[in-house]
Amino acid sequence: MSERPQVLRAGSAVIEQPRIAAPAAQTSSITTGRRRPPRGFDRPRFLPMVTALVFIYLFAPILVVTWFSFNSKQSLNVFGTPSLKWYDQLIHDPIITGSLFASVEIALVTMVVSTVIGTLLAFGLVRARSRFSRPTDILMLLNLVSPEVVTGVALLLVFSEAGGFLLQFGIQFGLSLTTVVLGHITFSIAYVTIIVRGRLAALNREVEEAALDLGATNVGAMRLVTLPLLWPAIIASGLLVFVMSFDDFITSYFTTGVGVEPLPLRIYSMIHFGVTPEINAVGTLMMVMTIAIVLAALALFTRQQNARQELAFLAE
Amino acid sequence: MTTAESSTVRLEGVVKRFNTTTAVDNLNLEIGKGEFFSMLGPSGCGKTTTLRIIAGFEQPDEGSVFLEGRSVENTPPYRRNVNTVFQSYALFEHLNVWDNVAFGLRRKKVPEMEIRKRVGDMLELVRLKQKATSKPRQLSGGQQQRVALGRALVNLPAVLLLDEPLGALDLQLRKQMQIELKEIQRTVGITFIYVTHDQEEALTMSDRIAVMNEGLLQQCGSPEEIYERPANAFVAGFIGISNLLSGEVQDHGVRLKTGQVIPATIDAGIAAGENVFVCVRPEKLRLGPKVDGQVSVEGTVVETVYLGTATQYMVELAPGLRLVAIENNVHTATSDRRLARGSKVSIGWLPEHGRVLRS
Amino acid sequence: MTSNRLWRLLLAPGAIWLLLLFVAPFGVVIAVSLGTTDFIGRPVFGWYPENYQQVFDPIFIPVLVRTAAFAIGTTLLCLVIGYPVAYMIARYGGRFRNLLIVLIILPWFADYLVRIYAWYVILGNEGVVNGLLQAIGLHGNPPITFVNTPFAVVGGLVYDYLPFMILPIYAALERMDPSLIEAGKDLYGTPFQTFLNVTWPATIQGVIAGAVLVGLPAVGDFATAQILGGPNTYMIGNLINDQFTNGGYPPFGAALTIVLMILLSLLMVFYLRSASAPSEATI
Secondary structure (H helix, E strand, O other): OOOOOEEEEEOOEEEEEOOOOOOHHHOOOOOOOOOOOOOHHHOOOHHHHHHHHHHHHHHHHHHHHHHHHOEOOOOOOOOOOEOOHHHHHHHOOHHHHHHHHHHHHHHHHHHHHHHHHHHHHHHHHHHOOOOOHHHHHHHHHHHHHOOHHHHHHHHHHHHHHHHHHHHOOOOOOOOOHHHHHHHHHHHHHHHHHHHHHHHHHHOOHHHHHHHHHOOOOHHHHHHHHHHHHHHHHHHHHHHHHHHHHHHOOHHHHHHOOOOOOOHHHHHHHHHHHOOOHHHHHHHHHHHHHHHHHHHHHHHHHHHHOOHHHHHHHHOO | OOOOOOEEEEEEEEEEEEOOEEEEEEEEEEEEOOOEEEEEOOOOOOHHHHHHHHHOOOOOOEEEEEEOOEEOOOOOHHHOOEEEEOOOOOOOOOOOHHHHHHHHHHHOOOOHHHHHHHHHHHHHHOOOHHHOOOOHHHOOHHHHHHHHHHHHHOOOOOEEEEEOOOOOOOHHHHHHHHHHHHHHHHHHOOEEEEEEOOHHHHHHHOOEEEEEEOOEEEEEEOHHHHHHOOOOHHHHHHOOOOEEEEEEEEOOEEEEOOOOEEEOOOOOOOOOOOEEEEEEOHHHOEEOOOOOOOEEEEEEEEEEEEOOOEEEEEEEEEOOEEEEEEEEOOOOOOHHHOOOOOOEEEEEEOHHHOEEEEO | OOOHHHHHHHHHHHHHHHHHHHHHHHHHHHHHHOOEEOOOOOEEOOOOOHHHHHHOOOOOHHHHHHHHHHHHHHHHHHHHHHHHHHHHHHHHOHHHHHHHHHHHHHHHHOOHHHHHHHHHHHHOOOOHHHHHHHHHOOOOOOOOOOOOOHHHHHHHHHHHHHHHHHHHHHHHHHHOOHHHHHHHHHHOOOHHHHHHHHHHHHHHHHHHHHHHHHHHHHHHOOHHHHHHOOHHHOOHHHHHHHHOOOOOOHHHHHHHHHHHHHHHHHHHHHHHHHHHOOOOOOO
């Protein structure tokens, strides 16, 4: 904690205050080591209101979409009778189901590959003492914050050029679902690395030493102690990557070829051709799927671990 | 020289450097079987580094380490017959108490039947039988500490290394654990190497103590040796309260700042005129008129502290020259019997109780 | 413990992948940006630095300015709206804290496009709001045009990125020692002063992180502007996107991309410097 004198303006006098430290003894309230929730009456009145409004703001649009996906009428502002006809239309539309499966496939492959590479990278960054550590770290961070437009364009051009180059040798290489996967993995690695690295760095090194001390080899210590403790972070980042890939638009937009396209791109075309409630249905469906996957994984996982510990991890 | 090794742990000329600091400087130690051996010193003195070298987590830059007579230069921690109790306990959060304790035995592929017996017995020994299925985070600090101990001990290593294991416990619990640890060590008969910065802990628990400072071994000996016959001013100052009177060697005695020459035993190596300290322990001082055969000095009482069992007096002989004396409250149980501030007093001690140490 | 070599090896897969598919592509982009196209519009390499001059052509200045304005506006709005929410949850959430945070993130699981589209549903000419107004008879024909305005675009952007502002601020607030606020209340007169002098400096890191997570992607956004906006809400992202579709000029698009990337990198460096420099009230 930094301890510099705080300058307080009281009226026109400038008073040098002693450093504000945290020990409970200085405060007027009775505190123990644990946090005590503040009493209601010192809460500014506007806070709950703003929060409630924001929650409404966040949920209104998706609720509206869901609501209208069950609309029997075509229009967007008149609600007819509840009907499943748009979902029916969806399921029987081969282009949509094709895109759906493609998106799921892409997301799965992306999840697996980027989780592996990202975890390895996390270990390398935390454990290795190498002059490549810092540059790789910076590279990864740059990747993380680059707007998708920029990386999308870059991938588009490199794939096009590579395609032209390989054509000379008779190899067909063009934009396709493969290039979409490659693009997705590229932006996903950084997310996995950051999450896993955070957890890895927080692990007590002595725990691994204890494993060695008790007879586990280096590989054994990794297998029996480090990885089990790291598992939540790896799974969480894997899920995150799955959702990001499934929902991804911009990178897919630049790296997709002709033929089957990922679902978000399909939605994009649909929006451009004209607005129909079918889009509401697709959107609702996608949302339900991703939420279901996340909830299912959470449920699986809290049964194995202490629930409170994992929820605490979410807040980190 | 190679002799039949009777020592369990032997360090020869061990040096360990980190960047520009020398954490351990030319350390030579020999620790025998079944000993309760403590390494004592302030933070940064090198005691923990030495422990880690014995465990195998650090490699010495120079020197050799022998465990049970065998050189362990190239032996990784998992193949050394040594186990560690870490300062942070380092329990496996994802395993329960039973699996934590059984971990080492399972690594050695001990048959499950035997594991069941040994882990069960160990949990009895550390009084955690009820908590076998609990996870570490559900336990108190003291309980976690006992899991760490049990986990290490159940493997019956040749040496058990303990890195300030009681540091995180409150005073009451610490005292209790000290007694328990000593009893366990006596029962199991394993060599304990115990690192601490608490000199009282070291004195009460150890068979021998190695006092270290800034990477160098200051003195190695029994608690009595360390306390009564400190080798240098650092050891004298670090253990207990010591009175260090500075002066010069003169006429088989030491000339104090006051001009008085007090008789003291001068070791052969110390020449006349050298600056030395006379070190006297507070309980060896007697307040009262001079008795024949005793060394006696005069001073004024500047502070009287009632300690319950004893009274502590701070007496000033001359500006900057003070003595702390402790007298049991046998005749001085009531305040009117105790010497008041400002009273003039004579303090005496037997010449052999005044050790002369180089400055 | 284990040899350093093993750990260094683990850096390899990630580093190589990033080099091949992140760094190398930029090389290609630079090459294309300096080139031109052949008769079917495919990039041809050459030396045409005038592509970069075109980036700063006066025609496109409004687009650049507008993009910056939108991004900054979105960031500020997210901050103003997001901070109170983060504060509310962190300080007064109690045991619902984690649940509330999950709820904040939940809308983000709906697809990006669907979220933008949802606003179109609400604000469009045939959308919910207009429909409601018609029904009440307040405004009927012609409907109020909410879309195709800068407000719709910024509103959409804020909606997209709000969780990314709330989360870092929440994390920073969580990490803060609550007794600091108690101490502040003892020292400062009004709650607002306490906030300004104690809470705000302590959470600055979170705010900056949020600003980066919101501002940078917002600069590159084009779908929001396209769906919720019109020709007068053109952003850089739209401009770049157009160059790679029919009738566009890829080298110019590439040049735009490089310039954008350089500007953002500078901002990132600035952020990293401020993150590692000792801050006022490091908690």
